[in-house]
Amino acid sequence: MAASADTITDDGNHTVELTVLDNEESAANGGSAAASSEEITPLLTQIERPKINIFSVSRSRRKPRELVIKAPETEISPVSQFMLWAWSGSRYSGLLCMALSSVIYFVMEVLSENFTAQSIPLFETSFVRCTVTLILSYIWLRRIGLPIFGATHPRKLLLLRSLVGYLSLLSFIYCIQRIPFSLAILLSFTTPIMASIMARIFLHEKLKITEIGGLACSFSGMLFIFQQMLTTQGTEKTEEASNSSFGGSNHIYAALIGFFSSITGGISYCLIKAAAKATDQPVVTVLSFAILASPAAGICTFAFEEFVLPSFNSLSLMLALGILSFLAEVFLAHGLQLEKINKAANVMFMEAALSQLWGIGTSSIAPSLGRLVGCILILISVSFTMFFGPEKENE
16 A cells, blocks of 8 residues: 655745555565564563572472471481591591590499499409400491401411410419509509500601600609509518518519510500501401400419309499490500500500599598609690690501
8 A cells, every 4th residue: 555645834944744655565664573573582582481480489498498407316416426536537546545445444443443342353354354345346346247357367466466465464463463452553554665665676666755755754653653552562561571481582473474464465565556457447356355365264263263153233343344345445456556556555644643533532542742743744744645646647
């Protein structure tokens, strides 16, 4: 359709024209407009297509809430976190395991002193503890799926560890029955020193001056603690020896047996470290010792001592001490596995300091300057080893 209209003003200066296009031209222009709109439409639809947002979806906000609610149910207790960290989560793990072992031995000493209601022979007590250790270590290894006797190549180390360890235990029992108790305890605490010397000989561990000073400081603390006991019991021993011509020689012989127990104990620590590294499982060393020690202690119970039927309270205490003994031996083996023996052995003196402080606090031991000085020396030496002793990387 072609239409035109002209409007002309009369003033002669301005003219306005109105032109109406044909249908063909308008169709052509409409087609181009439609084509341009078709080109624009996909862009608009792409922008408007995602109609789902964070405000329209309700599930996206419920899932985080469910996770937050369920998280406290799966959290580990602080005690478990500390135990896991002490076991393998820090470069201090070796020394921490030794410290935990010493604390457990101290708890065993407190329980045996305060709750003992019946006198049980030493071999019988040893038999019960070794049997409980044998059962628990067997359950431990079965639960984690490891072979009971470990690999083939470290079995000689495990056998030597069992023989030397039980020989040390047998010698200590003989010693503690025939010499004063304080002297026997003092001889037993020469074991860390013997262990450091044996580690230098057999494992070629280097002894630094600071490590030697730490051991000397701790053993000096032991001398301060037992100085008064040794002097009083020494005078009593000389009086008994004057009445009996064989008394002095028997005490000297028993003391030499106690020193031999310390030497074999130091060798046993070296074998524990070597076997634990070879098997990569410290519980295997505990099991190997219990396999030999349990039947041997049972035989010695009926051969050298009179069997005493324990009461219910005594049996319960013996079982509890057996469980604690198992835990202490496991921590001891793992600590020796991770840390150098001369550093780990120094931490063992902490048991004596804790025992003396507990006795002074409960008024079961008379406080004295020598005991306090000895405890302070031991705690300073152990603290120095704990905070400055670990290597950057455990060997």
